[in-house]
Amino acid sequence: MISVRGLFSFFVANQAQKPRGKEASKAADELVSKPEFLNRNRERLISTMIRAARSLRLVVPHLGEEIVAPANGLASVLMMGKGFCVLDVRTQSAELALSLIRDVHHEFGIGASNEGQIVLSLVADEAVTPEGGLVRLITDVIHNACLDLPDSVLEAGRDSVEGQVQAVIARKLASNLGQYFADNQRIPLSVARHEALKAPHLVVGVEDLKSFLDKKLQKNADVLFDDLYTFDTTSTYRKGD
Template identity: 90%
Template sequence: MISVRGLFSFFVANQAQKPRGNEASKAADELVSKLEFLNRSRERLISTMIRAARSLPLVVSHDGEQLTATANGLASVLMKGKGFCVLDVRTQSAELVLSVIRDIHHEFSVGATNEGQIILSLVADEAVTPEGGLVRLITDVIHAACIDLPDSVLEAGRDSVEGQVQAVIARKLASNLGQYFADNQRIPLAVARHEALKAPHLMLGDDDLKSFLDKKLQKNADVLFDELYIFDTTSTYIKGD
């Protein structure tokens, strides 16, 4: 059996990381310290985790036979409707962790860097904790969304059930994950630093970008690189700004 901590090894090649310059590391640290950038990274992280949770098979066609989860032998059917059944997400913990790690890997292009592996390691570390962790948080939301379905929705058919469940999951997880990451900032900070180190000069604010181009590309030249400003910022800057 594959451990939760070992799941991320499927996505990250065992490659040596090239050393980063102090200048790039300093620029990344400055970027991460900006609340706007950190919030943007956290929002992408939350959206990615919601997408991963919603990708689990929850409402499926039902042929009349009892379904069981092979991992623990528990009945995986939470409730049945006409021609469909709602699966119990609590029997899909391993699939949930794998889905979250896979989607984070793709969303943030996580590679064989120290920063990338830290992200995946932290996700695995916080997946299951004595307090519950991310798996418990997500499965509780999904389970509640399913058992709280009104009879009228169940009677309306599979499409109505699936639409209702997915809508509740998106809304509740946005709130609950937002609070979780406000209290537990290790993963958002790791994601933000990973993103900042990809290309700090492309993620700076408008003023910082112009200053960066001046310093890094022009050195001590007297003439500004107008064409760079036009290409990179859609004519935001003109000579003399």
């Protein structure tokens, strides 16, 4: 069995990483506290996980040769059609878990930083849980989508089946993952903070940082720094400082 530690051995945090300044850390926290920024990153996260789910092999050609069931006892084929078969996604749980980690890593450009390690660790932690986790949520949606295929779609052929299943996956997962991440915010928050920490690197000094974020978040508006950033109200920047 591959341990989580072994899985992330090639993403070891850089021990020589330069400590982040208080201004950069504060700016990142304040940016994450903005609903529009958090929502934007959550939408990217959901789209990434849908892409990982749609990369699984579901509808494949079949010419009638015997297909052997896997060792876990579940039949690898869920249903048959003329010239194709629909695979049981429940036999691909391990592949899905790795795809979620891989695609999140690539989408958000996660490297050897402490924030990046937290993101990957949380995705691995929530992929499979006693309650089911992300893998169970996703495979249930795909499995039910396949079972609910009408006979007319099955009779139309492989392309029709694949198109119908992929459309249902995208629609249902967008809704189900949206609800999941509304109830379980660890991954969205960690992804948002990882992204927020990239912004302070583009500017130098507190005044430049204030100007940069004001322009990006409140275009064509007066300086509203104290209104924009309320994450830490005890040390909020004030207009005129």
